[in-house]
Amino acid sequence: MKKMNVMIGTLLTICIVAMAFKTANQPAWVVPEKYVSMANPVKADAKSISAGKALYEVNCEACHGKKGLGNGTKAADLKTVPGNFTKETFQAQTDGAIFYKLTEGRNEMPKAKKDLPGDNDRWNLVNFLRTFAPKK
Ligand code: HEC
Structure with missing residues (x-):
């Protein structure tokens, strides 16, 4: 019986820790200075934006959503917010x-470098993400 209680106690502790982990705030995402100041080598023209859009629809939309709001079809299953x-x-x-x-x-x-190893593909994505900016 004692053994049983210890087991239940352990299981409860694991559950509580797991829940705390799930609801924990996402810590700030620190970007190395080298990247913060890195210039975008790809001009944000129509060609780049449409290439970025096509990649977004296939690789990103399921989590980030069609309008970039973070409400894609997979978002509810995530532990963190996109x-x-x-x-x-x-x-x-x-x-x-x-x-x-x-x-x-x-x-x-x-x-993204795993599925999209070409730098230009990922810069095209950056250019496309800019189109979600609120209209002034
Ligand atoms: C499996 C779901 C998923 C997919 C697929 C995904 N993302 Fe994300 N993305 C996330 C989550 C979750 C975060 C938040 C991560 C964190 O803060 O720890 C995030 C964060 C980001 C951020 C940083 C957001 C910010 O507030 O600064 C960018 C940029 C981003 N994603 C772009 C993309 C792009 C581009 C793709 C496609 C190539 C993509 N993501 C695919 C889930 C996803």
Whole structure:
């Protein structure tokens, strides 16, 4: 009986820790200075934006949503929030910072460099993410 109680206690502790982990705030995502100041080598013209859009629809939309609000069909299953690309705070980041985050990923955000090893593909994505900026 004592053994049973210890087991139940252990299981409860594991559940509580798991729940705390799930609801924990996402810590700030620190971008190395080298990337913050990195210039975007790809001009944000119609060709780049439409290439970025096509990649987004296949690789990103399931989590980030069609309008970049972070409400894709897979979002509810995630433990972390994908962020909102239409927010001023998101758009205030440099192209290099956004490039770094999508390239390297973190936790549930996959490393885009794995499926999209070409730098230009990922810069096209940065250029497309800019189209979610709130209209002034
Ligand atoms: C499996 C779901 C998933 C997919 C697929 C995904 N993301 Fe994410 N993304 C996330 C999550 C979750 C975060 C938040 C990560 C964190 O803060 O730890 C995130 C964060 C980001 C951020 C940083 C947001 C911010 O507020 O600064 C960018 C940029 C981004 N994703 C771009 C992309 C792009 C581009 C693709 C496609 C190549 C993509 N993501 C695919 C889940 C996903």
